[in-house]
Amino acid sequence: MKIGLLAYNSACNFGATLQLLSTFMFLKNHGHEPVVINWVAKDLEDFYVRITPSFQYANYLKLRLKLWNETALCRTIKDVATVISSEHIEAVIIGSDAVAQHHPLFERIVFPCRKIIAINSVTSDVVFPNPFWGIWNDFLEKPVPVALMSAASQDSQYKFIPKHLRKQMKERILAYKYASVRDVDTKKMFSYITEGQCCPPVTPDPVFAFNQNAAVLLPSKEDLMKKYGLADKYLLISFKNDKRSNVSQAWLYELQNIAKQYGIQCVSLPFSTSRSSGQLDKEIELPLNPVDWYTLLKHSCGYIGNNMHPIVVCLHNAVPFFSFDNYGTKHANGLFCDSSTSKIRHILKVAGFLDCRVSSNSLFRRTPKPAFVLEKLQTFDRDKCAAFAQGYLDKYNEMMSMILERIVGSL
Secondary structure (H helix, E strand, O other), X not given: OEEEEEOOOOOOOHHHHHHHHHHHHHHHHOOOEXXXXXXXXXXXXXXXXXXXXXXXXHHHHHHHXXXXXXXXXXXXXXXXXXXXXXXXXXXXXXXXXXXXXXXXXXXXXXXXXXXXXXXXXXXXXXOOOOHHHOHHHHHOOOOOOEEEEEEOXXXXXXXXXXXXXXXXXXXXXXXXXEXXXXXXXXXXXXXXXXXXXXXXXXXXXHHHHHHHHHHHHOOOHXXXXXXXXXXXXXXXXXXXXXXXXXXXXXXXXXXXXXXXXXXXXXXEOOOOOOOOOOOOOEEOOOOOOHHHHHHHHHOOOOEEEOOOHHHHHHHHHOOOXXXXXXXXXXXXXXXXXXXXXXXXXXXXXXXXXXXXXXXXXXXXXXXXXXXXXXXXXXXXXXXXXXXXXXXXXXXXHHHHHHHHHHHHHOO
């Protein structure tokens, strides 16, 4: 089958690229013809250009052409319908990633502020309607079967969505031939919007199958160490430049000094659009491609920092980690954070590693001492993690079999 993939293909984001690449390679390895639907709304493209260093953005554009096949550029819902028709795409898989977002107006109001009240602006990918909801099928002479895979709502406060919009969203959700979500909070959102008619299963992020699907793309550990000048034992650290998420320079120095006693090199690992906060003796700089980023984590002796996909990569490869979880629903203009909606908390609860996490997305958080964090890495249960990773890989393969069964059976 020729299967279109609709996700965040243009995002300069390591996790977004890897999950899409994993799905692309799975379908290719199973004899299908995958093609990435190149939907990039103009406001979303402008946002990417604004937040990403130009050399990293240019590097990503070149890399995409090497990793997968893309359609012509689509700016609108109708453009997506046009390429599906002209490319003779037989079915579409939407996701994984945060492709099920809608952040209602009430959620985006900021009060108080300098202007007394303000409304945070958002890009068109995080409000309904947009192509991630399959609306382009209405413009096709012959609609194609659509599967929604491991979707996330990214802390959308769905109970504030107006009734008339919930009705439209319900119609779209029920039109999927298959639907699954990446976390419990998104499952609750779908159940709420559809009035209990759709309670989708929680399924793995495709990065949990990256070794299976895309091992052929990975460089060797020896080549990687030579390329980046790494010691045999290195620890990766990534903190955002945000006082609510990062740690002090003194904390980093103390961590580095303790690690040296164990013969471990501390290495600053960048995010896809910026360097990691703070200074360490060794720093990996941008531009950095997602496949190298993945392999650096895979062969490290541990990871400490923010964001979800470094944790996913570590879980997949039984690499020790400690998460400074920067997700969750913010309240009182960010003074407090409800971490129960965090996608990191969800996956670590499922995996049984909540003790390797601290919620960092609040002004009132307590930062654990470096010695405590290193102790957690040294006592990390690799066997338990490997067993979880195998179980989640099996669950991923079951999901993909079900998706193909549903969309093929609809033709």
